[in-house]
Amino acid sequence: MPYKPPPSLDCLTTPSSLANLTSDSTQGESGLSDFEAKLQHLTAEQVEVLYSEYISGEKIALLIERYGIDVAPSSLIKAFPPVPSATLACPYCKVSLYERRKSRTTHRWNESMAFCKTCTHRHYYPGRSRWRRDCTCQPCLRAREQAKQAQAVDQRRRIKGHWSLANRKPLALHRLSFTHKLQLLAMLEVRMDAQHNYLAPAEQLHHDARVSPSTAMDATILQALHEASILLVDPDSPLDAFSDDLTPKAWRDKVRWVANVSLDGQQRAGLAPLYRVLYKELSGGPLPQWGVQIIAMIEALSNEEVCAYIAARCAEHGLPFEARKKAAEIATQLLQDHPVRHVCSLANSAIRGALSYIARAHVTKLHASNTIPANMLAMGERGMTPTRRAPASTNCCSTCCCSRMTMAWSARSATTLPSFPFTPRSPFGRASRRLQIFCGRLAGGGALARHLQHSADNSCIQQ
Structure with a gap:
């Protein structure tokens, strides 16, 4: 025997009601999507009853026929209106955010986000998705950019405070040992950037640009020069060359280096003059004390x-x-x-x-x-x-x-x-x-x- 819809729903399927449904579904500013307009002929109570029957496992085709809904079975869940969130509000519009109703096959890790009906703001629940997502609305983009700039300013302040060159007195060239002079000369030849007056990081060098037979020995030489305060970490190195700790650590292969050597006993020498003086001194031939x-x-x-x-x-x-x-x-x-x-x-x-x-x-x-x-x-x-x-x-x-x-x-x-x-x-x-x-x-x-x-x-x- 064919199924008959309840009498209380007969009045909602009249041609006039369908005309009203059509006119409402074509409103561009109504705030309703094309799917949500499919249930506009139902009252709020009927929508909740329909959703309860849907969640309980009722056949979707039977529900569509019973309530006179013009929608494909796979799209019924999209037609349900979103529900307001009791705890979330849009930070820009100051109105409650909405959540789409959960499908009966939705996994917990794939639950939908909350959104604002007034603007394009989206709220993605932390820990409820396998991938971290951020809202891409313009106010959120501007807020994240401002937060990133503030964090960069704070990190640079901590780097400047910890790796400051102001309190590091330069070393006189004549006080350096032959070994340190030769290591510094080789380091300048391979890494010197005379235009910017610093030694380039190891990761920016070409494959064949090296000081010694191996990268491990290069790192050992660099560490020895740093421990002797001959080379200092450049605090103006890129932020990713430091850790984001209260006391920033410098990554050896990412930071730039400054030569902490003086030719006149007062000011740090530029890399080009320092290289010329070192080359001239060591090219003069070995001295007995260097043996x-x-x-x-x-x-x-x-x-x-x-x-x-x-x-x-x-x-x-x-x-x-x-x-x-x-x-x-x-x-x-x-x-x-x-x-x-x-x-x-x-x-x-x-x-x-x-x-x-x-x-x-x-x-x-x-x-x-x-x-x-x-x-x-x-x-x-x-x-x-x-x-x-x-x-x-x-x-x-x-x-x-x-x-x-x-x-x-x-x-x-x-x-x-x-x-x-x-x-x-x-x-x-x-x-x-x-x-x-x-x-x-x-x-x-x-x-x-x-x-x-x-x-x-x-x-x-x-x-």
Whole structure:
């Protein structure tokens, strides 16, 4: 038997009522959407009854036929008028916000927002959505921008107070050690921005712009200069270079740096004049009092270059490199008798042996990688036997001579690498040719090694 609508609803489905519904639905300023106008022929009580039946699980098609609603079943929930919020009000219009009614299939994490019928303000409930959303109305955009500017002003004030340069007295250039002077010169060459008078952050540098053989050693040098108050954090660095704490922390690779060095003993020197003075002083040739520092720096650069080479080659082959400490110890030992290029050749052979070990014995990559330092030492010791030792040369007085010997011996297998007739632990005061030979061991030490080589090429050590 066909279903008949209740008698109380017959009067609402007359042509005149439908005409009123049509006229109301076309009102542009009525505040009702096209869907909400579909229920305009129902009273408020009938709308609540309809919504209760909808929530209780009544078939939507049956409800549409019973109440004479001209809407698709999937759009019935959109036709219900929103309900006012008891706790929320529009901060601009000072009227209550409204919420759309919940569908019977709506999840709690996907509940709708509250909105203002007068303006375009929206309120998104915190924690009720998996994604954080903010209102995009013009007043909210302006308010957020003002709050952001106020926060930036406050953060800059805290940064200026903590990292202020006003209370940091500049250091006289002549009081710096040779090591610090050379490190500062290399740092200026790589990072100097003479126009703005600061050192650029590490993350803004090109891939090949480095002070030392590795980024880790670059960071160590930068930290040493900072701890010695030679380089200071620029408080005018971008805000994202600092943490937003009460005591802002500076991110080492994001902040800019200021040279805290004076040429006249009073004012901080500009980077360009400072670079020229440093370059002129260090280009004059090594002095006797620099000897210990130069040798220590060359040994550190050589060791770091070998370790950086091993790490790069392991990365190319997908091998982990967790035996860095052991590799550094072995590299220090091998560098007493071999130049850097030979030790790198040993490392390359050891890495190939590790790859062969993986294929042959089916061991893990970590296991095979841990055998690299020991294999380097074993091959280096076999190459040092008396029958394979390189002939002593009385004419080894320049880097070119050492390079020719190195190229000749590199043609042999990795197990027959020779011993050179010099060592970094030899007495420093013999002649500058010894320093030239040491610097000849540095194949790619960055700006620091270039300035060491330049210093050795221009003068002899004063006896």
